[in-house]
Amino acid sequence: MTDAVLTRLAGLFGELLPADAVITDPVRLRTYDCDGLTYHRATPGIVVLPDTAEQIAAVVRLCDEYGVPFVARGSGTGLSGGALPRTDGVLIVTSRMRRILEIDLQNRRAVVEPGVTNLAITEAVRDQGYYYAPDPSSQQICSIGGNVAENSGGAHCLKYGFTVNHILGLEIVTPDGEIVELSADDPGYDLLGAFIGSEGTLGIATKITVRLSRAPEAVTTLLAAFTGIEAGGQAVSAIIAAGIVPAAIEMMDALAIEAAEAAVNCAYPQGAGAVLIVELDGPHAEVGHQFAEVERICRESGAFEIRVAASAEERAAIWKGRKSAFAAVGRISPAYIVQDGVVPRTALPEVLAGIDRLQEEYGIRVANVFHAGDGNLHPLVLFDDAVPGQGERAEAVSGRILDLCIEHGGSITGEHGVGVDKSRYMPKMFTEEDLDTMQLVRCAFDPRGLSNPGKVFPTPRLCGEVPGVRKGVHPLVESGRAEQF
């Protein structure tokens, strides 16, 4: 892509958008050079800050016309480089589209613009006793548009599912600049389901209809301290085997606890080799019954201390350590890699033992924080970037952890997405045929490959013409069996 084309495009954008919505100044462009995964950086060719779906569609149509790639970005909190810009392309930032357009409590739905933050939706309906269920850790700042692109999860998706289970409809701008409505109510292919989690490669969501959930009557949070991670894992298995589906089951190992203590002074029980946080919610009667069961299981599994939150403040105190864990490891290590892998719950003990072996083999420390209920690991691989070779060794450990996940029938990402960071691992999880088949969806939406290219898939593929696609009259029309299609 030549600078001349970008200059020409910037001029054309200037005719479509307010002057302050088109950024070409190199210094300002640089502030958009990465998302939450800061070790991948690229300064975008142009940044636009549209205010409406029509503006996005117009920008995308021009990109299509000039063959220029574009990338959508919400709040830029993603951890897989999914919103990494293209130096030869346009970055479409949705931060000005922050209106909540409609709230319909009777039918438990709200219609919002993509730049609205995840938490803002809950805040808008909390007083009426509702909330938006998916709760990624970054929910205070992450945008719902980004959640749709990544199919974001959160600590509570064990019981309530992911973004895809809570989106009822989307207005999207397709990679050729059409505005299309996709609704869960319409018959036809579940394009809504295919679009959510496609990481911006199938187009840009410009209006989002979310399902609102009724806030549970009761919430009980319990923190159980164990001497080691095995005992904690045993408790998790026993809870699931007892037929209980908690809202969340989280675990931290000794190193993660140490970091959290250093950072936020969360005062978890002294001497804990692992802490388990279990949250139950639902009707009072049900929660009360299940809580007694969970407490008994934790004691039988060897918990030496159990704390129960009696108030919202105490619940926040229990969660504080867990929620700060990623940032907290900065206190005990100059640098770290946040990994995101998934294993079947029953494989957790083996995989954690495998991570232990990797630590020894490479001389690299790993702090383990994970959504134990659904086997979603977030190992934090610690290293000192001032020590030659450590960064590479940490990178190797991080990759080997994903290999462990794949070997045990798991996934290379549970919620952070593939982005640029993990596209090279996709061929380890999927065959060439699997990836080619997924590519068919990409080609249907984006035959020119302009929408967030270079993400998700390891090697760019050309779509080409569809072989044998009918030209002209539809066969049903031709045979007189239908009048119009």
Next chain:
Amino acid sequence: MNDDAGAEEVLTAALTDTGVAIRPAGPDDSVAGVRPRWVALPEATEEIAALMRVTSAHDLAVVTTGAGTKLHWGHPPERCDVLIDTCCLNEILEHEAGDLVVRVQAGVPLDALARALAAKGQELAIDVPLEGGTVGGLLATGIAGPRRFRYGTARDLIIGITVVLADGTIAKAGGKVVKNVAGYDLGKLFTGSYGTLGVIADATFRLHPLPTARAWVTATFDRPVTETQGTREDEKGVAFDTASVDVADEIRVIVPAVAESQAEPSAIEVDWPDVNGPCVIAVLVEGAAAAERARAVQDMMGEKAQVADEPPEWWGRLPGLPGLPGPADRAGDEGVLLEFRNVASRLPGTFVGPFSTAATTGTRPAVRGSLASGVLHVALPPGTEPAAAAAFVGALRAECEDAGRVVVLTAPEEVARRVDRWGHVGGLTLMRRVKDRFDPERRMSPGRFVGGI
């Protein structure tokens, strides 16, 4: 021997050479009135792929069937050469109870799956409103029942899939862990695709523990709708009588109260066999402390409400079906069955729509389904005049189009050709493009789906 018979022999030989059991199709094998030429009974995913390589080389059209309970749904196929019967793909491949996940082949009967899972205290939380179906049929049609309100539908519970495409490519997506965002979600794309993208070979689902207890709270409402008479003037100032129809006040109050209550019901269903008569509303509460929560629902529903630990006999069944559909029903000899989604306005449209439409078209619909999620099934009795049935579909659609959708699931041929089966479809252009990529030669259940896909 003429040329046709010779060609037929060559094709039969090519199909048989795959090693898959092949037999000539009989009249009982018809797909919505279209008789295939062969029936193939593959026993493994690789065998489906071998078949598809042959059908691809010889441009043969393929339709897939499981138990055949919904084979007459959708348009008749434009052409159908090979019917793939998944009956021999009937293994539960993997059920690690501790992971609450099961991987099953498409031909596994849902009741067999339910028994196997129940033995470990677990279930696939989808109530299929037809008995005798298979996993593959459930996925191909995306049908669901009462508890969709709590658990969603098949697309919410599927976490992995293996498919075979028209050219024989075997592809999988997702996996066997519940939390997984690697790659596109082909499982959702294939769910509800009516066999038009490829053959579903196996699928992996998220499971739930069987609830420790269940309770149903049931109440009868004698007059679900109220009519108010009045007069209005037309543009010339001439007075005329009007009747405005609305849902009865008590239903208007009770249903939302129960749906939003902290008793957390798993389902709220209505059975309204005659729109000029009473309806029964039943609420399911399940899990720990079910009895206590059922009493709370009972209080909301009034004195006439009863609590039982068994469902009403109509619970979770389609309306208007006298018996279980079997091979004899495959020809489409049943009445008209519609799916009526009134999601954006659960009440009162759910009641007013069918009631008003029945009055204006002179039909006698039976309504049953989920009040809580606004997805209902409406049946017109066999023998309904085709013109009246078609008028009913059109009028109900017009009545609810702003807030809802009407899809014709089954209809006799003389009704089907008078109606648009699918109604409004958002994103149809994109759907066509998806179809063109997956099945460019239009060999997979051609013409059966929306927009002639």
